[in-house]
Amino acid sequence: MKKIADKVYVSQALERVEDSALLAGAGVFADDIAVGARTGHAAFLRSPHAHADINSIDIKTAEALDGVHAIVVGEDLRAWSRPFIVGVKQPMEHWCLAQDRVRYIGEPVAIVVAEDRYIAEDALALIEVDYTPLKAVVDPEIAILKDAPVLHEAVGSNLISERNFSYGDPEKAFRDADRIVSMKVRYPRNACTPIECFVVNADYDAAEDNYDVLANFQGPFSLLPVMALALNIPVNKLRLRTPPDSGGSFGVKQAIFPYIVALCLASRKAGRPVKWVEDRLEHLMAATSATNRVTEIEGAVTKDGELIGLCYRQLEDCGGYLRAPEPATLYRMHGNMTGAYKVQNLAIENRVVLTNKTPTGLNRGFGGPQVYFALERLMHKIAVELKLDPLEVIKRNLVEAKDMPYRTPSGALYDSGDYRKAVLEACKKGNLEALKKRRDQVRGAGGLYGIGYTAIVEPSISNMGYISTALTALEREKAGPKDGGAAMATVSVDALGSVSVTMDSTPQGQGHRTVAAQVVADVLGLKPADIRVDVTMDTAKDNWSISAGNYSSRFAGSVAGSVHLAAIEIRDKLKRMAQTSLNIAADKVSFSDGKFSDADNPDNAIQFRRLAGQAHWSPGLLPEGDVPGLRAASSWTMPELEAPDPEDRVNSSGAHGFVFDYCGVEIDRDTGRVRLDKYVTMHDAGRLLNPALVDGQVYGGFTQALGAALFEELSYTADGTFQAGSMAEYLIPTVAETPAPVILHMSSPSPFTPLGAKGVGEGNSMSTPVCLANAVADALGRDDIELPLKQSKVRDWIGIRETPPTSGGAVATPVADKDAITGRGELTIRLPVERVWDLLLDPENLEKAIPGCRELIVEGDHSYRADVSVAVGPVRGDIVALVKLSDLDPSKFLRLGGSADGPLGSSTGSGTILLTATGANGDATILHYDYSVSLSGKIAAVGGRLLGGAMKVLIKRFFERFIRIAAPETAPAGFPLFGWLENLLRAIGIKR
Amino acid sequence: MIEYGAADRVKVTLTVNNESLTGYASSRMLLSDFIRHELGLTGTHVGCEHGVCGACTIQIDGRPVRSCLMLAVQAEGREIQTVEGLSDKGTLNRLQQAFRSHHALQCGFCTSGILMSMTNLLNENPTPTDDEITDILSGHLCRCTGYVGIVKAVQSLVLENIARENGENA
């Protein structure tokens, strides 16, 4: 291990320098930065279809709206930009606005720039897009079938990349195995959804043909060339700045980059600066997502549970476009696919498929949750099949401390760790025995209780070359090697001796300023409060490289290390100056308490501050070879981060931490609720630079992972309709669902990083979801555990049948099937059937009865066009509905069919109405109706919970009004619930 | 022709952090937008604009309110407190300092809203139980911290308050 200078502050749980401003509401986030009076505000028109051809876009009416400055559509882009470059060699085009086709719900189609956001959104509603909907595909396994709809026709298939890897001798291992254990798992779509959404301020300077952007982008800055290429400009004509504070990212804000390009072009067209703030619906629907993945995994094992061969078949779903840096999610873990285990025979099949969903990207854990969900479920299953204790199977296979640094078969070099010791310590300190007793007790009393275990290796500090493993060795050779991962920092000391630090980590809330101040204070013998750290990035001026940014947990291991090295360079220069100034030998210079002195004669001393002044004011006094001023710029990379070798081995990450978790869950037999009883998480992240911040990362990462395990899913129907557009649909954990985990630490410093630190922020994203799944598998004694562990799903696994709600009376009973909202109802009207029939066919009467109907136009024989305003939950808007009546059997039966379109989305529906005479004299009518409606777009995205009910209510209201008009004296008979429902509707915002 | 500031503007007079202010808002402007962009008090944050995340929480007439669910014009004549009113000329108050000591924040985006709710909780009841803290805090989403530090920070004040009460009663 490298020698580390004497330290005082590093490894202490210091309070954060960031907090005073943030707590006072004085943080400066992207949307807080004032913009000039000419700035226009942008809003995006987005596709309501999962897959459709765009026939035409009519912007005339929208353009004419007062306060609208400009409207940008796909066609405008061709003059000033190019499609984004793609990470695999395929003829696919991805532009920042859809060209002739949309491939996911929420895909940007047009941008309105207006005087304010409110007006911009008004204008969106006036743009008319003519789409031809196409068949969509959302399931990756269906997308690769021959007859599946193809997203990118030039590619000819949705399968856009396929690679096979073999390391060691997997065939032999599988031949020699006592047993082969296999399973197929599906990892769902989720996202870490920071509380602050995307913000972009873009300004095109025509005089210099330069784009100036401020955005809460988080890196990696390898995307800067991607943006510049798309804008058709050299990188130095795209100046990107980041704000002082950012409201979380967790990888997600990487995906802002297509919007940066879009807003640059909008500014160019509008001839003024443009600002855009993403809203939550846009974010959930269309920002980004982790990849969903289908993995078939097989283990070759001996009868005592030793894993001797491992085989993955991974099918990765990257959504509608392969957006840079994808397919990185699939390759980020490539070196450590064998996890914490010493198996040396490994086969991997990697396939990447596109489907009609939001494109994927960085998301905390990046590839880890998907890989470990398969591997650790397999380890659990191996134990079950061999009737062994899962913990014993884990222990038997762990990489040994004596083998560190350890080379995995696929090329990773694990830097340090004692996995076995960590496991034993975690079991002891977390009191596993007590947990087992508790399980036995609960089970003894007839309850459902399970314990799950996970052991994982947490990679950090990405090798910038790992993604090239997606290419063949030959393709890589042609392109030239990609490797390394530079971290840059500057430390400057001014003429009065105060210290400023910058670095390329673009933090998103993790407290990097605090840690950098601790690191520099130790090297320069100052207090952290003396050090000013600025983490804004300005690509026109700051040191950055393609590996800059806040991702792959690179800060502690690599950026803080680089800061440390820059500070040492400053200290060494000051030492040389002190030597000259004190006139002593180099080995006699001692440095403490902010003073350089003669080791033999402490009175012969000079202050840090004095020396700093000299460097600026008296360059003549500088030792030979030293330059004026006092500024060090470091750039550090790890030599171990080599390019993939011809055999496709790659050390995909520079540091490898270890995480061992176990947990106990209790499942409610009646409700299917999974309650996390206890969670223990042991981390070895090398040297901890600030333990409080490390624990903060673990608590936060754990909580996000708990959400991913229990509730979070960016869900789609089979036709590509997105269903999780609000935070009432996309559920993230609140404090009430979040038990505090027991956090334990061990420290095996990395020999490869300057401070011995490793990343720590992503471990639980990788370990926790599968740990809970293993516990549920243990509780229920079944294999087919899928996330999220929603109650409805768990109830099915337990075998609880839902009793269908009883129907009848005048209240319709909507039944939400997979794709459509269906329902039926019945009511009695005190009018003869003939009269009811006439009223049903009378447009004037219909116009009055349809809630929110402004105009009903008869378009032909029994076909109508209605302009209606609707409001469901937080979404309101106008729709144009086309309705046609058919199969008319007078006074008896008719069929309705139709479609509706508007800024809220589109829908198609059908229904029937059946009339039967009733009453003593046949003077009353029983009207029976049923309906089936499919929706897409905004209204479907936020409506998951509301739509069934809203539909039921809208239709009921239609008939209620219908009766009131038809036979005023009879209403509101048959609607005893009416007042109550109205109130409820008002409360949930469906009705004003 | 472009008319700057043409949107129908209504005069809104209110008290913000004990200062009387007048601003102009279009009739449909959200209170959160008004506070942030018209009054320039950007400490109040917006995370969802549909009432779920709690980031935009302020106090109106002493009650916590989600400013994204109100219109600016509805604030006419009301008394508003925002996060900017908590500290005194840069000195953090007890609650803010407790947040700092217990690492109750990371990005700080959710924090303003949480501070406003917790301030109200502690005003109404200086010694809430853990369940009462959880109950109010569950109206806020924090994506960074896992809530542990936030709960500890509030608990630390509760302990102080209990000690004070006991001291007073002794």
Ligand code: FES
């Ligand atoms: S912004 Fe108001 S509750 Fe989320």
Ligand code: FES
């Ligand atoms: S501190 Fe980032 S959301 Fe709470």
